[in-house]
Amino acid sequence: MHVPDADVLSPLTLDGHFTFHDAPAMARDFGNRCSLLPAAVLHPGSVSDIAAAVGHVFSLGERSPLTVAARGHGHSLMCQSQAAGGIVVRMESLRGDRLQVVHGGGVPPFVDAPGGELWINVLHETLRYGLAPKSWTDYLHLTVGGTLSNAGVSGQAFRHGPQVSNVNQLEIVTGRGDVVTCSPEENADLFYAALGGLGQFGIITRARIALEPAPKMVRWIRVLYSDFASFTEDQEMLIMAEKTFDYIEGFVIINRTGILNNWRTSFKPQDPVQASRFQSDGRVLYCLELTKNFNSDDVDTMEQEVTALLSRLGYIRSTLFHTDVTYLEFLDRVHTSEVKLRAQGLWEVPHPWLNLLIPRSSIQRFAKEVFGKILKDSNNGPILLYPVNKSKWDNRTSVVIPDEEIFYLVGFLSSAPSLSGHGSVAHAMNLNNQIVEFCEEADIGMKQYLAAYTTQQQWKAHFGARWETFERRKHTYDPLAILAPGQRIFPKASLPLSL
Ligand code: FAD
Numbered sequence: 363m364h365v366p367d368a369d370v371l372s373p374l375t376l377d378g379h380f381t382f383h384d385a386p387a388m389a390r391d392f393g394n395r396c397s398l399l400p401a402a403v404l405h406p407g408s409v410s411d412i413a414a415a416v417g418h419v420f421s422l423g424e425r426s427p428l429t430v431a432a433r434g435h436g437h438s439l440m441c442q443s444q445a446a447g448g449i450v451v452r453m454e455s456l457r458g459d460r461l462q463v464v465h466g467g468g469v470p471p472f473v474d475a476p477g478g479e480l481w482i483n484v485l486h487e488t489l490r491y492g493l494a495p496k497s498w499t500d501y502l503h504l505t506v507g508g509t510l511s512n513a514g515v516s517g518q519a520f521r522h523g524p525q526v527s528n529v530n531q532l533e534i535v536t537g538r539g540d541v542v543t544c545s546p547e548e549n550a551d552l553f554y555a556a557l558g559g560l561g562q563f564g565i566i567t568r569a570r571i572a573l574e575p576a577p578k579m580v581r582w583i584r585v586l587y588s589d590f591a592s593f594t595e596d597q598e599m600l601i602m603a604e605k606t607f608d609y610i611e612g613f614v615i616i617n618r619t620g621i622l623n624n625w626r627t628s629f630k631p632q633d634p635v636q637a638s639r640f641q642s643d644g645r646v647l648y649c650l651e652l653t654k655n656f657n658s659d660d661v662d663t664m665e666q667e668v669t670a671l672l673s674r675l676g677y678i679r680s681t682l683f684h685t686d687v688t689y690l691e692f693l694d695r696v697h698t699s700e701v702k703l704r705a706q707g708l709w710e711v712p713h714p715w716l717n718l719l720i721p722r723s724s725i726q727r728f729a730k731e732v733f734g735k736i737l738k739d740s741n742n743g744p745i746l747l748y749p750v751n752k753s754k755w756d757n758r759t760s761v762v763i764p765d766e767e768i769f770y771l772v773g774f775l776s777s778a779p780s781l782s783g784h785g786s787v788a789h790a791m792n793l794n795n796q797i798v799e800f801c802e803e804a805d806i807g808m809k810q811y812l813a814a815y816t817t818q819q820q821w822k823a824h825f826g827a828r829w830e831t832f833e834r835r836k837h838t839y840d841p842l843a844i845l846a847p848g849q850r851i852f853p854k855a856s857l858p859l860s861l
Contacts, residue, residue, distance in 0.1 A: 370428065371449075374414050377407030378455060388450040393439035394712040395787065398446035398848065400431070405455040409533070409541060409567045412451055416565070417539020419449070419844050429847040429854055432565045434478060434508025439715050440814035441848040442560070443508070448847060451565065453478025453507055461487045463573070471573040472530055477507030477566040484571070485693060494576035494689065496522040500611075500746075501696035507566035511846075512812055513558050513761045515750065515771055517609035517651070520601035523754030526557040526761060528572045534564035537840025541567070550758075555835040558761030561846030562832075563839040577655030580608070580692045581668060583684045584629060585677035586615075586622075586640075586647050590729045592676040593648035597749050598722070598768060599674070600652070607671065609653040609692075614733055614745040619643040622681060629683035636680035646733050648747070650677060653692060712778040714790040716797060717811040721766035722749065724806035728772070731804075736796045740784050746773035760832060762825055764807050771811065821851045 371380055380402045389397040406412045419428045429448035436443055444450065456478045465471035471493050475484050481495075482502035488494050498516045499509055510532075514525025522528055531545040534556055542564070544553035555563040587593035593612065600606050615621055621642035622631070631637035656664035672682070703709040720728050737745075749770050755763055763769060774797070776790040783789065801808035815821050822829045836843070836852055843852040 370422070370426075371402060371415075371418070374418055376404075376411045376414065378405045378411045379407075380404055380449075385450075388433060388436070388452075389444055390436065391439065391441065391443060392437040392713055393441075393715070394710065395439075395714065396441045396444075398441055398444040400445045400450040401428075401447050402449050404449055404451045406451060406453075407455070409456070409535065412456075412535045412565055412567060413539050413541050415449060415451065415539075416535055416537065416844060420537065420539050420842060424842050424854070427854060428844070430565075430844050431846055431848055432477070432507060432561055434505030435480060435503060437504050437508065438848070439713060439812060441850075442814070442846065444848040446847070453505060453565075454480075456567065460568070463488055463491050463493065465491055465493060465573070472570050473573055474568055474570050475506045476568055477505065479506050480504065481506065481509070482694060482697070485690065488573055489576055489690065492576055493573040494693075495525075495528065495571050496574050497525045497528045498693060499525070501700075502694055503697060503700070506569050506571070510557060510566060510569055511559060511561045513755075515811070517611035517653070517748060519750045519754065520610055520748075521606075521608070521754070523756070524750075524761070525571075526759050527754055527756050529557060529569055530572055531570035532556055532566055533568035534566055536564040537842065537844045545570075551835065552839060554756070554758040555760055555839065557756075557759040559835075560760070560849045560851065562760075562836055562849065562851060563845070565845065577608075577689050578657045579686055580653040580655050580689055581664060581684055581686055582629075582692055583607075583652045583654075583668070583672075583682070584625060585650050585652075585672075585675065585683070586642075586681035587650065587677050588645060588647055589676075590646075590648055590733070591726060593650060594725060594729075594749070594770075596650060596675045596677070600671070601749055601751060601768070603671075605667065605671075607652040608655045609651075611651045611746065611748040613649050613651065614747055615642065615647040615649055616733065616737055616741055616745070617644055617646070617739075621647070622683070625683050629685045631680075632682040632684070633680055637683070640678070640680050646738075650675070655689070708777060708779055712787045714776050714778055714787050714794060715812070716774040716776075716794040718772045718774075718797070718801065719764050719809045719811055720770045720772055720801075721764040721807045722768040722770065723766060724804070724808075725770050727804065728801070728806060728808075731800050732797055736793060736800070740789075741774070741776065741793065742778065742785055742790055743774070743776040746771060746775065760828075760835075762809050762828060764809050766807070773811075816850050818851065818853075 431445035433443040462474045778787040
């Protein structure tokens with residue numbers, strides 16, 4: 363690999379600075395399965411620093427191998443925020459004092475957030491005004507620019523769409539080093555390109571995110587099903603209903619002992635006696651997870667609505683559990699697990715995750731093959747499974763989704779703490795490959811989310827009819843293919859196409 367010497371960067375006068383000693387730390391990500399050493403790390407002191415650095419690389423022309431990767435919180439799975447021999451921009455250096463909540467004055471409330479800001483900080487700041495963003499990810503220690511470059515999906519997406527559907531405006535540094543403000547009304551092509559754009563068209567330095575009044579509390583409910591068809595039927599009924607829950611997700615539980623006992627540490631059973639008799643081992647079970655927002659003055663209404671909605675569902679009656687928590691506690695729930703896993707040394711292990719979007723028409727067939735055969739005996743981590751509505755996804759963005767009105771997000775969130783056996787990367791990858799092969803052979807119209815393809819051919823197949831637009835936008839906004847090289851979509855001429 364060609365590593366440019368520091369002199370190449372010396373013409374730049376910056377508010378922030380470059381460092382070289384922390385390059386190895388930027389060659390890591392949450393996936394923990396690959397490592398690309400950058401030449402330098404930019405800690406921008408301003409948006410102009412990012413524009414100057416990208417503009418400088420652009421001015422070096424196509425013969426220079428230098429690339430630039432924005433790094434959010436480095437929670438990618440397969441090198442997406444890394445740059446071999448290039449410049450990594452630590453977007454978190456730009457966060458903090460520029461978070462600005464705007465409300466009143468007859469306009470819907472919004473927050474202007476730096477691209478490197480963590481969603482948890484956006485939440486803390488907006489809650490001070492009794493407001494919050496509408497659409498989330500399950501985990502909030504991710505950056506605004508990082509999730510908006512993918513999609514940002516969680517249990518609110520059925521109602522509000524993914525996070526990319528809840529942005530009013532972006533400020534972007536393009537691959538030419540220009541700083542451009544864009545929105546549906548102004549530079550709309552760049553706006554939609556960057557949303558779900560995998561960092562290919564520019565570096566998001568600021569996002570204007572729509573807000574709504576934040577509830578104080580949520581009732582957080584879990585129930586179990588043993589029948590996949592009734593589980594998904596209820597999920598679909600709930601996401602389509604006018605009066606429904608505020609968050610709807612689900613997960614698959616394969617052969618776990620004492621599942622309800624584990625829930626008791628944080629949830630209350632509706633019927634403790636029946637719940638204690640329930641056996642989960644040896645079975646495949648499906649957990650529907652729901653929340654209903656409320657404030658202290660509308661507890662009775664919330665209770666009535668929840669009771670009415672639950673009465674329409676076909677879950678196993680003895681498995682109804684609930685708890686009431688603050689909105690903040692609910693949204694930050696995965697961080698609580700992170701703290702526990704870190705204490706056990708189980709957070710910074712390899713994560714061979716696989717995230718799929720499966721059309722509704724194939725989900726029963728998919729479940730039969732995957733949960734009934736491929737994963738029958740083992741899996742190593744949570745499996746998420748919940749439906750969303752295509753109508754809430756703006757098809758002008760770069761996000762690729764299946765071509766059906768309802769599709770399911772299915773996330774196999776495996777950890778691989780051991781070097782061999784069931785807890786290894788090799789084992790998880792073998793299962794992932796079998797799942798992908800089944801989808802491809804059965805031609806069920808699956809699309810990968812957070813995909814880690816390694817050849818342009820694979821990316822072309824992923825984008826399908828939308829490739830032409832994606833490629834045209836790349837030529838317009840980053841013609842030298844400087845940005846986000848770790849996605850391995852457009853290689854800079856002098857770089858190898860695959861690792
Ligand atoms: P990075 O991983 O640092 O960057 C991701 C990509 O975007 C890279 O290509 C990078 O170059 C580019 N990029 C980063 N910042 C910018 C910017 N400002 N402008 C332009 N490009 C940029 N996703 C969901 O949708 N829903 C979930 O519920 C969800 N839960 C998760 C839970 C955990 C524990 C983890 C680790 C991830 C989860 N994700 C989820 C995936 C998450 O969306 C991705 O990890 C995503 O990459 C965001 O992480 P990041 O902010 O650290 O960005």
